Amino acid sequence: KQEVTQIPAALSVPEGENLVLNCSFTDSAIYNLQWFRQDPGKGLTSLLLIQSSQREQTSGRLNASLDKSSGRSTLYIAASQPGDSATYLCAVRQGSWGKLQFGAGTQVVVTP
């Protein structure tokens, strides 16, 4: 059974620092991996999607890498801003019609 772990559980950084969020999964036979952002009490916003054949994806200040063989993905957020404060979730899909397995998330606080 696939298990997804996110480290650290919480992170607090001053504005301007780079953020590094880690996600690991136990079964490397994944279809893709997706990073989401969740604001308190709200739904999920998709940030980046990495297919199993890809090594990384970039969108603006966000960069996500994928090392499928070692079961790891890392989300980098450059030059953090207070507006980046949220919980970041990674989720892996193993092919079954969009069903996702989520990690517990990393709660990020960026202080001005």
Add this chain to the structure above:
Amino acid sequence: SAVISQKPSRDICQRGTSLTIQCQVDSQVTMMFWYRQQPGQSLTLIATANQGSEATYESGFVIDKFPISRPNLTFSTLTVSNMSPEDSSIYLCSVASFDDTEAFFGQGTRLTVV
């Protein structure tokens, strides 16, 4: 990307009652998914809603407690029946993109049972 609308956005309900949550998508999709997020926890899949057939439930979730309807390719409902305080959670509707790769989520329904 798909735009998903969920109603209600939040509700406070008495124990023993039922609440039906609606999910409307702006395009036709094959499958719709219902997730639960209990306080301080991550998301857990409740069931997959297929148009024209019964929903497929994950281990630990049953149809009597969480009946689901899927009358067409753009709409689904999830009912939380005979509620107890343990059902207090955020319930989220999700769909896959047209090429069945990326997942999109609604804004969620925040349910509090008192």
